[in-house]
Amino acid sequence: MQPVIELNELSVRFGARTILHDLTVGLYGRVIGLLGPNGAGKSTLIQTLLGFCPPANGAAKVFGHDIRSELASIRATVGYMPENDAFIANMSAVSFVRMMGELSGLPGDAALERAHEVLFFVGLGEARYRQLGTYSVGMKQMVKLAQAIVHGPRLLILDEPTNGLDPAARQRMLRLIHEMRDSGGMHLLLCSHLLRDVEETCEEVLILKAGRIVHYADLESERRANKRFVEIQTSGNDPGFEKALAGLGCECAALGAGRFRMVLPKDFELREIYRVAAERDLPLRRVNYRRDTLEDIFLKAMGS
Amino acid sequence: MAVYKHTYKAWTGRPTxxxxxxxxxxxxxxxxxxxxRFLLLFFALCLFYPFVCLAxxxxSHNTTLLATLLIPASLLPAVDGRFFYSYSIVQGAFAYLLTALVGPALxxxxxANGALPLFFSRPFSRAEYAAGKLSLLLALLSLITWVPGLLLFAIQSSVAGWDWAKSNLWLAGAIFxxxxxxxxxxxxxxLALSAWVKWRVAASxxxxxxxxxxxxFGAAINSVMRTNYGTLIDLEQMVRIxxxxxFRYDSGAEISVSTAWIVLGLTCGVCVWLLARRIRPFEIVK
Incomplete structure (x- = not known):
């Protein structure tokens, strides 16, 4: 299977300062999260993939196209929504998006049709003839998204897409990301500080710190694997409960005060726990899948 | 995808x-x-002088009309190098004013609002961007300078005859x-100044x-230093030389033609360097 993004000892320097150090990873997910504190090199990595910053060493490929020699092919398949303001104030949204579509290779008529469509898709249908300079922050974010998808890219790069959005607009942006992901034809690279946004949308996460990869997590696999770890809290303290659970084939550890942590065997039905508790007349207060949240993963990575 | 469906679907057409x-x-x-409208009116005004020249x-070739107006044909200056030199000065000045109006908006x-990354994240290079913006100005300025100039030459050739056209063909090259x-x-x-100053009024x-x-400054340097090297920073003087x-017309300038060519060449070089420095998808802040 061809990776969406493949980095091979990629280094990027600005003058004497090295921004990215020997990054090596292959990313295959439909939605890939890029996390890291300020100055970690997330935006530089995106800009390098787009050919804005030349790599000092190593190689990077997008859909198998090398960023040094096949930049035009990469740019033809990528849509980019930058973090900062990016618009032409005295153009209407429909003209702006149409022009961007034409620059991506769409014929004039098709670009106009697509501009209308994507502006309706992002929720700016009624405001599409207004000048961009009059738009609110949230609307400008949506226009940036519209221009990034007007040509139907295979990879959409979103740099902080929920920046400056109110909760309702943020939800709408996340819904659009879900819809685009589910449309099947598009991969997304999502760079965000908001762990919740990444956790809600991404399948793979790459965490950068000071220009180095400190953690790579396949969230989908972890989500599946973590379903085997369960935490239970009972109302009373029944020492026999631990043995009864072990009798079901679970690895079980009592944590005290009615709390147990268990590793479930394969094909284990969760209702068995409720049955054993009922037999022992032991009320269950809490049954949770124990899994590392993205925040746990991120904090661990930052501490490493 | 139809507008009313509001769902995402990729575009799968043939690119241009x-x-x-x-x-x-x-x-x-x-x-x-x-x-x-102002720009449209100004553009129309820029074409006024070529119409005067046409008239x-x-x-000058309508002897009947000259006789009716009682103007002796010998009194009218000939349509020659000096005529087109004057034409170039007038239209060159209009071209300069049009550049000041149009250039900063490019x-x-x-x-101003960071749109450059959007251009360069597409299959569209910096050179293509500069060429696109430059072609706008080149075409616009050509329409008020050498294009009407060559039309005037063609009209003069048609009314003055083949011999005049043959002996003055160099004028067409000079105009162009x-x-x-x-x-x-x-x-x-x-273009270079527009790329360096974000505020349009300041760029103008x-x-x-x-x-x-x-x-x-050139005149001040010349008078203070008692030299003529100050003229080198007066681009209009350089192009007049x-x-x-x-146009084979002696303007009495003290700077050599080769020096004028070098100054204009250097100016163009500096502008290209400024454009290369400025037209980038992002800025490195030191």
Whole structure:
């Protein structure tokens, strides 16, 4: 299977300062999260993939196209929504998006049709003839998204897409990301500080710190694997409960005060726990899948 | 996908050829420029003098009309190198004013709100971007300089006869080459200053300042230092020296033609360097 993004000892320097150090990873997910504190090199990595910053060493490929020699092919398949303001104030949204579509290779008529469509898709249908300079922050974010998808890219790069959005607009942006992901034809690279946004949308996460990869997590696999770890809290303290659970084939550890942590065997039905508790007349207060949240993963990575 | 469905679907059509995409910028640029009535009126005004020249050519060859107006044909100056030299000075000045009006609106709006990364994240290079913006100015300035100049030459040739055209063919080359050089210099200066100053009004002032300040400082240097090297920073003088050579008209300038060519070449080089420094998808903040 061809990776969406493949980095091979990629280094990027600005003058004497090295921004990215020997990054090596292959990313295959439909939605890939890029996390890291300020100055970690997330935006530089995106800009390098787009050919804005030349790599000092190593190689990077997008859909198998090398960023040094096949930049035009990469740019033809990528849509980019930058973090900062990016618009032409005295153009209407429909003209702006149409022009961007034409620059991506769409014929004039098709670009106009697509501009209308994507502006309706992002929720700016009624405001599409207004000048961009009059738009609110949230609307400008949506226009940036519209221009990034007007040509139907295979990879959409979103740099902080929920920046400056109110909760309702943020939800709408996340819904659009879900819809685009589910449309099947598009991969997304999502760079965000908001762990919740990444956790809600991404399948793979790459965490950068000071220009180095400190953690790579396949969230989908972890989500599946973590379903085997369960935490239970009972109302009373029944020492026999631990043995009864072990009798079901679970690895079980009592944590005290009615709390147990268990590793479930394969094909284990969760209702068995409720049955054993009922037999022992032991009320269950809490049954949770124990899994590392993205925040746990991120904090661990930052501490490493 | 239909508008009412509001769902995402990728576009799967055949893309346009990459070589022609720089013209998209020129097309949108014209649409924006001619949205302004003032600019439209000014553009029409720029074509007034060529019509005056046309009327003069017609009059100078219409003996019946001259006789009716009681104007002796010998009193009218000939349509020659000096005629087209004067034409170049007038139209060159209009081209300069048009550059000050149009040039700053080219790159500064894209820079002001960080739109450049959107252009360069597409299969569209910096060179294509510059070519697109430059082609707008080149075409616009050509329409008021060498294009009507060559039309006047063609009309004069048709009324004066084949012998006149044959013996004055060099004039066509001088019109095209002399005004073409001025158009290129103006377009590059307009574009470079537009790329360096985000505020459009300031960019316009800077375009005007480059020429007025150049002429003023040049004159001041000449009078204080008792030299003529101050003229080197007066670009208008430089191009007049080149025109006087091309139109075989002695303007009495003390700077050599080769020096004038070098100054204009250096100016173009500096403008290209400024554009290469400024037209980038992102800025490195030191």
């Amino acid at each position: 050829p990459a070589w022609s995409r720089f013209l998209i910028l020129a097309r949108y640029g014209y649409a924006r420029l001619f949205h302004s 003069y050519i017609y009059l 790159v500064s709006p894209d820079l 080459f002399g005004l073409g050089v001025w158009v290129v210099v103006l377009a590059l200066i307009g 002032a800077l375009v005007l300042g480059v020429f007025f300040a150049g002429a003023g 080149i025109w006087s050579e091309l």
